[in-house]
Amino acid sequence: MARAYSQDLRDRVIDAALGGMPARRAAAQFEIGVATAIVWVRRARLGGERTARRQGPRRRCKLDPQRDFLLGLVEHTPDMTIVEMQRRLTAERGTKASVGTIWSFLDRCGLTFKKSLRTRQSEIGPTS
Numbered sequence: 001m002a003r004a005y006s007q008d009l010r011d012r013v014i015d016a017a018l019g020g021m022p023a024r025r026a027a028a029q030f031e032i033g034v035a036t037a038i039v040w041v042r043r044a045r046l047g048g049e050r051t052a053r054r055q056g057p058r059r060r061c062k063l064d065p066q067r068d069f070l071l072g073l074v075e076h077t078p079d080m081t082i083v084e085m086q087r088r089l090t091a092e093r094g095t096k097a098s099v100g101t102i103w104s105f106l107d108r109c110g111l112t113f114k115k116s117l118r119t120r121q122s123e124i125g126p127t128s
Contacts (some may be wrong), residue, residue, distance in 0.1 A: 004052035
């Protein structure tokens, strides 16, 4: 996949076009595609947008359709492990997902699994 043009180049093309130069001429002067220059200038005029947008399609997670199910599991059984969630997901929904996929999904949902302060601390053995 091609990389985005530098922000400096974008700014120079947009500034030239907003300063009165036609977008097609700015494209030729800065050696970029005419359509690219036209889109950059249009976005700058309409909403002030000058930065590159994310390239490629939005990444979708195979667990997005199971969102309510997984969040319901967490709500009803907060101490459930990810492996247990994986088994329930396969058994009840027929969706296979790795532990890493489930972990990433829960992380994107803002859920973390940290030990609480109520957890008993491990005992330290005798020191010499």
